[in-house]
Amino acid sequence: MSLLKTIPVTALALALALPALAADVKMTGPNNAQVHIKCDSTNCRVKQKTPDTKWRTVENTKGGSRNFNKLKAKYQEAGFN
Numbered sequence: 001m002s003l004l005k006t007i008p009v010t011a012l013a014l015a016l017a018l019p020a021l022a023a024d025v026k027m028t029g030p031n032n033a034q035v036h037i038k039c040d041s042t043n044c045r046v047k048q049k050t051p052d053t054k055w056r057t058v059e060n061t062k063g064g065s066r067n068f069n070k071l072k073a074k075y076q077e078a079g080f081n
Helices: 003-017 065-077
Strands: 021-028 034-040 043-049 056-062
Touching (some): 021 065, 034 065, 043 065, 056 065
Antiparallel strands (some): 021 034, 034 043, 043 056
């Protein structure tokens, strides 16, 4: 098999093996609180930290870009940028 025929197969296998990253953002809000929204194709997780606490998970939802956009809008409405 020639090298040109194996490249597309290899690229497809690699693409299927890695989870697709929908989005990842850190935002700062009131009283220097921070949120980190990280989504892939299956899961979105929101972690929050205030100046006097450690990072803790505050939300887990379904993944994907649509859910990332909803979470980002929700936290922007709460004063996070």
